[in-house]
Amino acid sequence: MVLGGYMGKIVRVNLWNGKITYETLPEEILKKWIGGRGLGVYLMLKEVNPKVNPLGPSNKAIVLTGPLTGIAGLYSPGRWCSVTKSPLTETVHDSQSGGKFGPELKFAGIDAIIIEDISDSPVYLWVHDGKVEIRDAKHLWGMDVHHTTEAIQEELANEVGSNEARQIKVAAIGPAGEKLVKFAAIMNDKNRAAGRGGHGAVWGSKKLKAIAVRGHMKPKIAKPDMFREVSAQIMEKHRKNPVSSQALPKYGTAVLVNIINKAGIFPTRNFRTGVFEHADKISGETLAETLLDKKKSLEEACWGCQMVCARYSIVKDSPFSGKGGGPEYETIWAFGAQTGTADLKAIAKANFLCNELGLDTISMGNTIGALIELVELGKIPEEKLRGLNVKWGSPDAIVELVWRTAYRSGIGDDLAEGAYRLALKYGAPEVAMVVRKQELPAYDPRGAQGHGLAYATSNRGGCHLRAYMISPEILGVPKLVDRFETKGKAELVKHFQDVFGVIDSLILCKFTSFAIWADDYAAMLSAVTGWDVTAKDIEVIGERIYNAERAFNVLSFGDGREYDTLPKRLLEEPMPEGPAKGHVVRLNEMLDEYYELRGWIDGRPSRAKLEELGLRWLADRLEEEGLLPG
Secondary structure, eight states, X not given: OXXXXXXXXXXXXXXXXXXXXXXXXXXXXXXXXXXXXXXXXXXXXXXXXXXXXTTSTTOOEEEEOOTTXXXXXXXXXXXXXXXXXXXXXXXXXXXXXXXXXXXXXXXXXXXXXXXXXXXXXXXXXEEETTEEEEEEOTTTTTOOHHHHHHHHHHHHHHHHOHHHHTTOEEEEOOHXXXXXXXXXXXXXXXXXXXXXXXXXXXXXXXXXXXXXXXXXXXXXXXXXXXXXXXXXXXXXXXXXXXXXXXXXXXXXXXXXXXXXXXXXXXXXXXXXXXXXXXXXXXXXXXXXXXXXXXXXXXHTSOTTXXXXXXXXXXXXXXXXXXXXXXXXXXXXXXXXGGGTOOOHHHHXXXXXXXXXXXXXXXXXXXXXXXXXXXXXXXOSOHHHHTTOOOOTTOHHHHHHHHHHHHTTOTHHHHHTTOHHHHXXXXXXXXXXXXXXXXXXXSOOGGGOHHHHHHHHTOTTSSOSSSSOTHIIIIIOSSSOOOTTOOTTHHHHHHHHHHHHHXXXXXXXXXXXXXXXXXXXXXXXXXXXXXXXXXXXXXXXXXXXXXXXHHHHHHHHHOOSGGGSOOOHHHHHSOOOSSTTTTOOOOTHHHHHHHHHHHTXXXXXXXXXXXXXXXXXXXXXXXXXXXXXXX
């Protein structure tokens, strides 16, 4: 039998001694963890002490593809992910990215790169057709992401030729990663981000500037006839789905701005309300009419994607002139409604700078919103701002604060620590809109109860993509449920979390879930690998991944019930206006039922559940540490 997708090919790179080794994982491990996020958490548990300093030499940075990455004929197979212990959250953390870097790594014949220890000087990795080399990067240190990408391609052109060099894909950190900003991103293809959780800071701590990849190998498919049939069926489902075939291709993710604002859950001025009076000025429709470069947007599409939700924008007018990928929905919200800013050109400029300097736009904008509230409360000494007029709706301020954060200049040094540490330092921790120290994204859960539970129980911290409950609660996918009701939400959240864990391990785009679900993912995996995978298997694998992540967090900092919570504002302050007026998140009505469904005790996996999932070794480890509940 042919095992599809070059599965299990791992390269281990020790940056301290320069040793590079090549390994192959056994099939039994791949069947349990698949690849991507799942394989990443397994490797972290096996190889990294959960109590490790995220920015120290003992943490590892793992770059992974999945068995479906780079498979032509699938829908949106152009993704990769980074897994590490986050300096922002201290959780095990995966950060996903699109573009073309992931497939190129698969074409180079490699499924994962495990990066160990710390180099004594800056380096980058050159990965080509199954080989990995460590190259000097002292001349690249200090460069922004775009300059780094171009410099590496130009440098390697001397070896492979100019035509070949143009096909090299690069993932790199910018100055923010070098300065160890706790939400620094790893950027690939210039404008794509493995953004959340500070993975760029982990690379920066290791003096790893970039990974450049080029490959010529075609991933194998174990069952070609089955694959053609499955692929055709899935393509037809996507063609019939209005979200993936119409809304996203036409307006990109920014199509959500008016939809979410109309629902009254568009977080405004640091989640004080869910209605932004200027939403239409920063909407996807306005972006398409004013700043969008349609031709370049097509070029920005992820590898093999027919959805083409990517955006590319150009701002021609000073002082915010610039160009680049995006802005996406989350970014528009983060620099827009979250900071009270209605200037789309300034929002686009802040986004361009985040791409170039290597910053997560969600955390950056959210943290600026926290700063503005702290200033309003009189908590920030005036000298810290160095004359900058930090207030709601200041386009100049949001752009300037991106620069200051990336270089840790002045107040930027505090912003670089994230909203939680910023608010704590200045005596108002309630101002930080975070879960597990990670900044919340662009949905106020007071108008979507299930989404509130998903936020609170997210293993990687505040995140909308562990369980995108906006689908059933707002968009009606797969069917509309009462967003203000708590009954039944625990089961729905768990189901989404488990299936999404597998999507992140395959690795496919989450937007595929608008049209297909567990049985479809099982069929794709079966056709490519030759395994016999069912929809039930998908849910069990996802459950295993979710329990393993929670166990890592318990071992790291004692994760459990006290961390499965939300900012007080969302629990105690009723929404002041709009369709969600008067509502708070009724988390306690859902949490105990969620724990019962998960087989957890006060937020920690029980021995019975871990053994049921084939994780007895993990239950034993928790028991040895005195952390096993019950």
